[in-house]
Amino acid sequence: MGARAPRPLWRAFSPMARGAILALSLWGPGQGALAQTITAAAYAEPTDRYDHAVLGDALEWGALRLTLSDGSERLYRLPEALVFEDIAPRLADVDGDGAPEVIVVETALATGARLAVWGAEGRRAATPHIGQTHRWLAPVGAADFDGDGKIEIAVVDRPHLARILTLWRYEAGSLRLAATASGCTNHRIGWDYIAGGVRQCAGAPEMIVADPDWRRILAVRFDGAQVTAKDLGRYSAEAMRAATLCRG
DSSP: OOOOOOOOOSSOOOOOOOSOEEEEOTTSOOTTGGGSOEEEEEEEEEEOSOOOOTTSSSOEEEEEEEEETTSOEEEEEOOTTEEEOSSOOEEEOOSSSSSOEEEEEEEETTTEEEEEEEETTEEEEEOOOOSSTTOOEEEEEEEOTTSSSOOEEEEEESTTTTOEEEEEEEETTEEEEEEEEESOBOOOTTOSSOOOEEEOSSSSOEEEEEOTTSSEEEEEEEOSSOEEEEEEEEOOHHHHHHHHTTOO
């Protein structure tokens, strides 16, 4: 099994610092990790043990490498029944403590994808798996969408089938469902990237996604009670990039 070039990053990360790499099991806490903050994250150890290929090739990732503020690295390996089925890890402060956590997509070979949040000490929380093999979710981004001081993580559940925008909130060590809205997508089978994202042009943050038929671009807001969408115009890849950058 050969290595491959990384898929395009959802966001840029700083280069990996040189330092000791400590391989840890999922259930083993890292020594000294709690005193350090995460400065970068990357997937590692490509694997072909899951044959979905939704992102355009037959390889997923078997491990997550975290770089910490002291320059050391930690490598977490998933068990054989799981893979990271994703573009790249995302750094965001989801618990409001001023330090970033890592947002990832983990997939079970038998029961499909789930959203998970990791800290320097390992996995902190995860949603339920979708419940069926070869079922995936595509992250949109993370922000305080409703202005209550808490971060919501937005994903599209089964962007090729169900097309449900789902918002999760990290609270008390768990990911809790905050809202859902049907009729949204951000990925097509075989793409090695995820379209759209989160923008904050003026006022509240917005999620930029497409309608189910890829005809229109939508700017979606969440006010804490309702999810609403504004039509930004006809879809094209260029127009969607422009919208995400507040140019449309």
